[in-house]
Amino acid sequence: MPSSYDAFFAEIEAALSADAVNRSAETLQRYAENTMPGGDRLPAGVVYPGSTAEVQVIVRAANKHAVPLYPISTGNNIGLGSRSASRPGQVVVDLGRNMSSILAVDERLGFAVVEPGVSYQAMYDELVRRGDKLMLDVTSGPPQGGMIGNAMDKGAGYTPYFDHFGFACGMEVVLGNGDVLRTGDGVLDSSELVNWHTSKYSFGPILDGLFTQSNYGIVTRMGMWLLPRAPAIRSFHFAFPEDDDLAEVIELCRPLKLSNFVPTLFRVSNDLYLCGSEGESPEYRASGGKRAISDAGRRVLREKTGVGAWTVSGAFYGPSAAAIEPQIARVVDHFTRSGKAKYIAHDEAANIPPLQVAINAFSGIPSLGELGLLKWRPGGGNIWFLPGTPMDGKLANEFQRLCRTIYEEHGLDYTVMNVCGPRFARGLHVITFNREDADERARADACYRKMSEEVARRGVFVGRAPLDYHDFHMAQAMPAFRNVCAAIKRAIDPNGVLAPGRYGIG
Amino acid sequence: MRTSFSPTQLADPEIAEANGILETCVHYGFCTNTCPTYVLTRDENDSPRGRIDLIRAMLERGGVPEAKTVHHLDRCLSCLSCMTTCAVKVDYAHLIDRARAHIERHYRRPWADRFVRLALAKLLPHPRRFAAALRVGRAARPLAGLLPRRWQVLTDMIPAASNQRPHLLAPGVCAPEGPRRRRVALLAGCAQQALDGAINAATVRLLTRHGCEVVIAQGAGCCGSLTLHMGREASARAWAVANVQAWTRVQADGGLDAIVVNASGCGTTVKDYGHLLARDPDWAEPARRVAALARDVSEVVADIGLAAPAKPVTYRVAYHDPCSMQHGQRVTREPRDLLRAAGFQVVDVPEGHFCCGSAGTYNLLQPDMAAALGRRKAAHIAGVDPDVVATGNIGCMMQLRRHLAVPLVHTVELLDWATGGPRPPALANVSLRTRAPPVAAGDSPGASGSAGGDIGFW
Numbered sequence: 001m002p003s004s005y006d007a008f009f010a011e012i013e014a015a016l017s018a019d020a021v022n023r024s025a026e027t028l029q030r031y032a033e034n035t036m037p038g039g040d041r042l043p044a045g046v047v048y049p050g051s052t053a054e055v056q057v058i059v060r061a062a063n064k065h066a067v068p069l070y071p072i073s074t075g076n077n078i079g080l081g082s083r084s085a086s087r088p089g090q091v092v093v094d095l096g097r098n099m100s101s102i103l104a105v106d107e108r109l110g111f112a113v114v115e116p117g118v119s120y121q122a123m124y125d126e127l128v129r130r131g132d133k134l135m136l137d138v139t140s141g142p143p144q145g146g147m148i149g150n151a152m153d154k155g156a157g158y159t160p161y162f163d164h165f166g167f168a169c170g171m172e173v174v175l176g177n178g179d180v181l182r183t184g185d186g187v188l189d190s191s192e193l194v195n196w197h198t199s200k201y202s203f204g205p206i207l208d209g210l211f212t213q214s215n216y217g218i219v220t221r222m223g224m225w226l227l228p229r230a231p232a233i234r235s236f237h238f239a240f241p242e243d244d245d246l247a248e249v250i251e252l253c254r255p256l257k258l259s260n261f262v263p264t265l266f267r268v269s270n271d272l273y274l275c276g277s278e279g280e281s282p283e284y285r286a287s288g289g290k291r292a293i294s295d296a297g298r299r300v301l302r303e304k305t306g307v308g309a310w311t312v313s314g315a316f317y318g319p320s321a322a323a324i325e326p327q328i329a330r331v332v333d334h335f336t337r338s339g340k341a342k343y344i345a346h347d348e349a350a351n352i353p354p355l356q357v358a359i360n361a362f363s364g365i366p367s368l369g370e371l372g373l374l375k376w377r378p379g380g381g382n383i384w385f386l387p388g389t390p391m392d393g394k395l396a397n398e399f400q401r402l403c404r405t406i407y408e409e410h411g412l413d414y415t416v417m418n419v420c421g422p423r424f425a426r427g428l429h430v431i432t433f434n435r436e437d438a439d440e441r442a443r444a445d446a447c448y449r450k451m452s453e454e455v456a457r458r459g460v461f462v463g464r465a466p467l468d469y470h471d472f473h474m475a476q477a478m479p480a481f482r483n484v485c486a487a488i489k490r491a492i493d494p495n496g497v498l499a500p501g502r503y504g505i506g
Numbered sequence: 507m508r509t510s511f512s513p514t515q516l517a518d519p520e521i522a523e524a525n526g527i528l529e530t531c532v533h534y535g536f537c538t539n540t541c542p543t544y545v546l547t548r549d550e551n552d553s554p555r556g557r558i559d560l561i562r563a564m565l566e567r568g569g570v571p572e573a574k575t576v577h578h579l580d581r582c583l584s585c586l587s588c589m590t591t592c593a594v595k596v597d598y599a600h601l602i603d604r605a606r607a608h609i610e611r612h613y614r615r616p617w618a619d620r621f622v623r624l625a626l627a628k629l630l631p632h633p634r635r636f637a638a639a640l641r642v643g644r645a646a647r648p649l650a651g652l653l654p655r656r657w658q659v660l661t662d663m664i665p666a667a668s669n670q671r672p673h674l675l676a677p678g679v680c681a682p683e684g685p686r687r688r689r690v691a692l693l694a695g696c697a698q699q700a701l702d703g704a705i706n707a708a709t710v711r712l713l714t715r716h717g718c719e720v721v722i723a724q725g726a727g728c729c730g731s732l733t734l735h736m737g738r739e740a741s742a743r744a745w746a747v748a749n750v751q752a753w754t755r756v757q758a759d760g761g762l763d764a765i766v767v768n769a770s771g772c773g774t775t776v777k778d779y780g781h782l783l784a785r786d787p788d789w790a791e792p793a794r795r796v797a798a799l800a801r802d803v804s805e806v807v808a809d810i811g812l813a814a815p816a817k818p819v820t821y822r823v824a825y826h827d828p829c830s831m832q833h834g835q836r837v838t839r840e841p842r843d844l845l846r847a848a849g850f851q852v853v854d855v856p857e858g859h860f861c862c863g864s865a866g867t868y869n870l871l872q873p874d875m876a877a878a879l880g881r882r883k884a885a886h887i888a889g890v891d892p893d894v895v896a897t898g899n900i901g902c903m904m905q906l907r908r909h910l911a912v913p914l915v916h917t918v919e920l921l922d923w924a925t926g927g928p929r930p931p932a933l934a935n936v937s938l939r940t941r942a943p944p945v946a947a948g949d950s951p952g953a954s955g956s957a958g959g960d961i962g963f964w
Contacts, residue, residue, distance in 0.1 A: 026559075030550050033533050048548075078534060078593075097548050119539065125856035129889045144539035144591075231964050319964055371536065371593035380532025380594070435532070436508065 001066045005044050008065035008091070012047050015057045022046045031075075031092050034084035035374075035382040035435065037445040038468040041088045043070065050098035052172060052180060052220040058093060059218070060178040062497040069093050070499045071218045073116035073149030076142040078374070079384040079430070080153070081467030086215075086501035093218065096146060102126050103221065104197075110134060110226045111169065111197050116148045116219065120366040123147060127226070134226040135364035137161040140357055143366030148222045153464055154212050156426070158265045158361045158419065161227050165212055170196040172221035173211055176493020181217065183208045197223025213464070214485070215499035215506055216492055227364070230317035234324045235359045237344035238335045239308030243270075245340055246400050247393035249310050250420065252335055254391040256314075257422035262331065264362050266420040267313040273417045273430065274311060274354035275301035277372030281413060284377055289433075289440050292408045306352050308342065313355060315362035376413065379434030381441060383466040385448055387455045388426045389418070396425065399460070403429060403451055410447035411440075426463055452476070465503070474504025507531045507558070510566055519785060520604060521565060527601045528562050530594055531555070537588035537598075542861045542879055543581050551578040554588035554598055561605040571613050579605055581875060583868050584735055585861035586833035599834070600781065603734060610737030618656055623736055626867050630697045631728030631745065637672045637700035640664055659873040665701065665904060671931055673703020677724040680710050687717030687810060688763040691756050693749070693776065696728040698769050698900040704931050705900065708922035709768045709803055715925060716810045720766075725752035729767075730782070731775035735866050746775075746782050747789050750796045757795075765796060768803040768918060770899040771866060774834030776800040802831065803918055804840040804898065812847045816926040820941040823850040823920065824892035826883070826906065828899035829861045841898060841917045848924035850896075851941055856886045864905035876905065884909035893938045896920050 009021050023045040032040040044067070049055045062069050070090040075083030085092055100117025105126065112123060121143035123136050137157035139145060145155075151164035161167045170184040185195035185202040200208070211217050240249055249268055256262040272293070282301070283293045302308060312335065318324040328346075335341045349355035357369035374382055385403075389396045396418065407414040415430040429451070433444035448469065452462065456476050465473050474482060482504075489496065489506045500506040509528050515521045537554040538544045544553035551560060551574075560575045582602055589598050615623070629639045643664045646653075650661040675694040690713060694706060713720050730745035753765055767773035775782070777800045783793035801809075825842055832838050845852045863869055863879030887895055887910060895914045897903060903914050919930035 026550055026556070030533070030535065030555070033535070035532075035534070074539065076536065076539070078536075082535070121859075122857075125858070125886075128854055129856040129886070142536055144536065228964060368591060368593075371591075374532075374534065374593040375595065378530075378532075378594075380534065 003067050004065040005067060005091075008061050008067040009045055009047075011061045011065070012058060015061070016047075016049065016054055020048050020050075020054070022048070031083050031085075032088075034082040034467060035079055035380055036081070036084070036466055036468040037381065037383065037433070037435070037441045037448075041084045041086075043085050043092045044089050046092045046094050048094050048097045052174060055093070055095070055174045055218055055220055056178045056180065059174055059176065059497065062091070063177065063495045066495065067091055067497065068500050069497055070502075071095055073146030074119050074144055076119075076145040077149065077153065078142065079382045079466065080464060084467060086467065086470065086499055090499070095218070095220070099220065105130065105134075106197075107133060109198055110228065111223050112136075112226055113170075113197055113221060113223050114147050115221060116146055118147050119144045120147060124364070124366050133229055135159065135229040136224070136226055137164065137167065138361065138364055138366045140361045140367070140370045142371065143368060147224055148219055151222065151224070152212050152219055155464070156419065158267060158358075159227060159364060160263045161225060162265050164224075165208075167225040168208070168222050169198065169200045169225060170223040171208055171211065171219050173217035173219050175217045176495070176498045181207070210488065213503045215502040216488060218498065229364070230319070232318050232320045232324055233315055233359075233363045234318070234321055234328060235313060235315040235346045235349055235355075235362055236328050236331055237349045237355055237358070238312045238341040239306075239344060240310040240312070240340055241308055242340075243309050243400065243404070244397055245308075245310055246418075247397035248338060248340065249312055250391055250393040250396045250418075250425065253312065253420045254422065256331065256334065257391070257420065260422075261327075262314045263317060264315045267358050267361070268418040268420055268425070269307075269311050269313070269354075270414065270416050271298050271302045271307060271309050271311075272376070272413055272415040273373070273428075274307045275305045276376040276413070276415055276430070276432070277354055277357070277370055278305060279372070279375065280378065281376050287411075289377060289437060290411045292411060292413050305354065306344070307354065311344075311355070312341075313349075313358040313362075315359070373415065373430055373432060376415070376432040377434050377440075379436040379440070381433035381435030381444060383431045383444065383448055383468070384464070385429035385431060385451055386426060386462050386464045387429070387451075387460045388424055388463055389460065391420060391423050391425055399427070399455065399458075402454055403427075406447055406451050406454065407431075410443040410450070412443060412447050470502060470504040507533065507562065509562055515566075515568070520607075524561070524565055524601055524604045527597045528558065531558050531596045532594055534593055536591045536593055540587045540591040540859055542583060542585060542587065542863075543875060545860075546875065546878055549578075552581055554582075554592075554596075557582055558596070558598070558601065561601060564605065565608060569612060571609055576609055576613055576615075579609065581872060583829070583861045583863070583865040585829035585865060587829065587859050587861065590833045590859065599778075603739075606735065606737035607739045608737075610739075618654065622656055622660070622871070626870060627733050627736060627738055627741060630732050630867070633672075633674050633696050633699040636697055640670065640700060660870055663870060663904070663908075665907065670701060671703050672700045673707060674699050675706050675710075675722050677722045680714050680720040680722075682714050682717045682719050684717055686719050688806070689719045689721065689761055690764045690766045690806060691721045691723050691726070691753050691762055693726060693729060693765065693767045693769075693772055694722050695769050695772055695900075697732070701900060701904060702916075704919060705768055705916045708916065708919040708927060708930070709766070711927045712807065712918050712922040712925065713766065713803070715922075715927075716807060716813060718806070718810075721756050721762075723752040723756045725755075729772035729775045731771055732866055734775060734782070743782060743786070746779050746793065747786070749776070750779060750783070750789055750792050753796050753799070754792050757799075762799055764801045764806050765799045766801060766803050766806050768898070768916065769901070770802060770828045770831035770835060770837070771901055773800060773802045774830040777835060802835060802837050802840070802898065804844055805837060807921065808840040808844055812844050812921065813925045815849045815924045817924065819849045819920070819924045821850055821893040821938050822891070822941055823852050824855050824887050824890050824895045824912075825852050825917075826855055826862065826887065826895055826897040826902060827858050828897055828902045829865070831898050832859070841896070844921055845896060845917065848921055850920060850924070853890045853892060855883070855890060857882075862902050862905050864899070864901035866901060869905050880905050880909040887912065893941075894920070894933065
């Protein structure tokens with residue numbers, strides 16, 4: 001059936017309002033923009049629903065007129081796609097504009113219920129207004145990033161509630177046919193839902209996961225669990241001097257997480273991940289962006305910023321700084337035993353901007369500092385390569401050497417933070433490049449693909465992916481997985497109106 | 507962002523500067539969600555990113571700007587929230603100033619607009635004229651209904667006589683209490699003196715109590731920001747030169763440790779004199795020296811260290827960050843630390859990065875947008891249930907007083923009171939709630955400094 005965009009938009013304007021549709025050239029250009037090497041993707045229009053019922057109207061109209069939709073929350077998914085649709089010609093459903101209410105905060109049970117437009121900053125502000133008694137886990141990315149969007153893309157933070165999908169509880173989802181589904185305990189056919197946002201596991205299969213990194217539904221409401229804020233939060237940091245010290249770092253972090261002695265995840269950042277947020281590469285202009293920064297240049301930056309080739313950060317929560325001090329002392333002893341690590345105490349770290357970013361992250365405070373990484377090279381190009389490694393020092397260091405070499409072969413700067421849990425570390429690899437330089441753009445693209453292929457050859461897949469690489473990664477998946485994803489798509493979005501192509505589905 | 511200025515255009519240093527700024531924007535769009543006007547209107551052209559594009563088109567084309575462009579640029583608050591958010595640090599402040607100067611030179615506004623802008627430019631920077639105008643305006647208020655709406659807005663903004671405490675500081679030197687620890691010049695300011703003389707009085711008491719010799723320089727006056735942000739660059743530069751001259755004389759005659767500014771809107775401009783006068787062959791270097799000496803009053807007192815409080819003041823203070831302080835000067839910690847050191851319980855205001863709608867003359871020229879922002883900010887402040895609101899900019903104080911029932915004072919008035927000065931006039935006849943002394947702060951970086959509350963194990 002041929003798409004009928006004019007009829008679709010007319011129907012939305014009639015059912016919602018004229019303000020609910022925007023097709024102006026300047027708006028479309030903005031929504032087209034992203035930071036990918038592959039270029040912008042011009043949408044056919046933007047629609048702004050104000051409620052779940054209005055989302056249903058839009059989805060039903062899309063089915064009727066064969067118009068592909070692309071829902072976004074706040075559109076701050078920089079490095080992974082921004083607000084850009086999977087394919088040109090899709091209609092962006094901007095949920096962030098008019099669906100940005102905090103529907104509930106239960107201070108006794110420790111959860112909030114939010115709409116897609118609620119950002120980390122807005123939630124944080126609301127919790128502060130209520131007396132700062134509860135803490136939201138935040139990313140170290142844009143404070144205006146959306147809680148629902150991040151959780152649905154399997155984003156994460158650093159506190160004990162780091163797993164944003166894992167600590168989400170109870171969703172409301174508009175399916176591809178326009179029906180509304182509740183998940184978790186919300187599946188009970190009742191208007192009184194006592195446990196919707198307190199129990200993830202209820203009768204029947206757990207459907208929530210279907211809506212992560214997929215295109216099976218539009219999540220319009222979600223519960224998110226909140227942690228009581230401790231009176232004292234004290235961080236600790238250790239700087240290691242050599243690139244290959246990563247092996248030791250991982251071995252040191254693992255037991256502290258397996259035992260849960262340290263409640264936060266570890267941020268294990270390389271020098272450029274920390275120094276890179278402080279300004280443009282000092283060697284970029286000289287090489288015209290053709291070469292990676294030199295080892296000598298990195299050393300200068302490390303000394304200037306006061307960090308190591310690798311810097312480990314973590315934190316404790318407690319009733320007071322004094323009560324936490326013995327735990328810090330044990331960690332200091334643990335990390336400094338080999339003689340390589342330099343300890344950076346909380347108060348000293350608070351004066352080192354990239355480490356203050358870590359303190360904010362452990363404290364559930366949204367902050368902007370890490371966005372400075374985007375300025376490391378001019379031109380606005382940015383993609384994130386997100387594989388992972390088991391918490392095995394030797395293996396992690398092999399991956400480090402592999403990826404560092406591939407970055408350097410492509411004239412790019414190896415920039416990574418390993419976010420370490422007990423058994424697994426996600427490697428947040430930042431590829432910052434000049435998007436206005438065709439050669440550099442091509443090198444960034446080739447670098448991403450080469451790393452993906454090489455780690456896959458060693459049995460490692462990515463955890464999230466930039467928009468340009470959804471089909472590429474789906475092709476790396478086993479056929480049965482691809483078939484199941486396609487079959488689910490056909491079952492609950494038979495006309496394929498929801499974000500066709502997102503994460504390589506449909 | 508790619509631009510297409512001609513070589514002839516780029517030979518103009520002002521266009522060259524604008525071009526350099528424009529080229530840094532890569533359209534990430536982080537700025538949009540923290541821009542107050544975009545959040546209210548959701549119009550791309552009311553966002554920094556949209557305005558940057560409009561400015562590019564306007565300057566590339568040259569000549570008379572389109573009315574649409576002027577409309578959207580006029581709606582910019584210059585709050586600089588976008589600059590705090592911007593990942594690539596686009597110098598929006600100087601770009602929007604350049605755009606405003608272009609509009610002022612090339613665009614003919616309707617006569618009523620021109621008249622209002624001229625009146626503001628000729629009255630506000632002169633405290634005596636402004637004080638007289640306020641008296642006339644107050645007397646004319648009963649007739650406000652007969653005035654055109656533009657003028658009704660202005661008469662509405664005139665504070666009640668009971669809320670106005672004009673007091674003009676005369677040039678001279680105020681001796682320190684005890685040994686001299688610093689010699690500082692205080693920018694006495696312009697509109698602030700006509701509106702609330704208690705601020706300067708408290709500042710002088712606070713500084714002299716902390717060992718500062720305070721000089722009110724002969725010949726110093728308005729900082730120039732009011733006219734600068736209306737695009738009247740020549741006027742702004744003239745004010746700046748007068749101040750640089752005055753403070754350079756003071757510096758030559760006994761030295762200066764700092765130039766103290768207690769209105770953060772002015773502080774942002776004085777700290778930027780080096781840029782404002784960069785192309786003035788006579789004053790560029792002195793302006794850089796003056797700018798390097800400029801400090802917000804809270805920075806100076808924090809540097810000296812606050813004296814021990816003279817009385818218990820455990821009241822709950824909502825601290826409102828003026829945009830010029832948090833985004834313009836990046837001074838956010840000092841006022842809070844000082845208030846806490848004085849014994850107050852300091853709470854942050856949600857959505858703290860947002861402008862209250864004051865923005866210099868903005869609330870006079872864009873009253874509807876300003877009122878919407880004022881109401882929004884006031885609701886957030888009321889939500890944290892403070893006894894008193896403290897801030898560091900007279901513009902915010904005047905704007906918020908229109909929307910808030912809670913007493914509002916300058917930070918220095920509270921610090922002065924706590925360390926031995928008189929109770930701030932705005933708190934006269936106000937019954938404040940006694941609070942328990944604050945718990946030991948500093949362990950948690952949480953916003954309130956007294957996190958934890960009564961939830962859970964802690």
